[in-house]
């Protein structure tokens with residue numbers, strides 16, 4: 412797979428986030444990082460080995476290597492008693508596993524490296540005879556790659572639009588309240604006091620809004 416890894420990492424992080432209340436920050440970044448990090452070996456494969464070695468042979472595509480990494484990370488978190496770290500590790504590990512699985516569908520993966528030099532591929536693909544890049548989307552694995560990428564990008568764009576709408580709504584509500592004479596500015600001008608709640612209720616500032624105004 413080529414283009415599916417980053418969006419797949421985002422979708423995995425999103426699935427975790429929907430089941431967590433409250434969700435720790437930065438899960439999407441951990442998911443996307445885990446989704447692409449095994450492919451950092453491409454730099455070595457291209458710049459050092461000049462494409463002479465299949466990049467799945469490198470350590471970042473070894474499942475056993477990642478098991479070791481996650482085991483060390485889990486031991487570290489257990490010693491440090493880092494609560495939210497487990498969630499980030501879970502998202503990151505799931506995204507790395509998704510990368511290896513997606514690669515494994517249509518390409519060789521050395522599942523038991525470094526203890527075995529044998530590689531496995533989940534399904535054999537009959538390549539189309541058209542020249543690359545037309546060759547790429549024709550087999551169904553290419554279509555799956557593009558399909559996952561399209562779904563991930565669509566969900567990402569929709570999430571961004573929802574966040575943008577919520578932020579604009581909060582800023583507009585803040586602006587309307589600051590113009591309403593029933594809402595009084597708190598002493599020192601650091602917030603607004605609700606007419607219903609009485610004095611003492613302050614509302615924090617919305618980042619990016621007028622610094623002289625504040626919002627709920």
Ligand SMILES: [Zn+2]
Nearest residue numbers: 449450510514
């Ligand atoms: Zn890969």
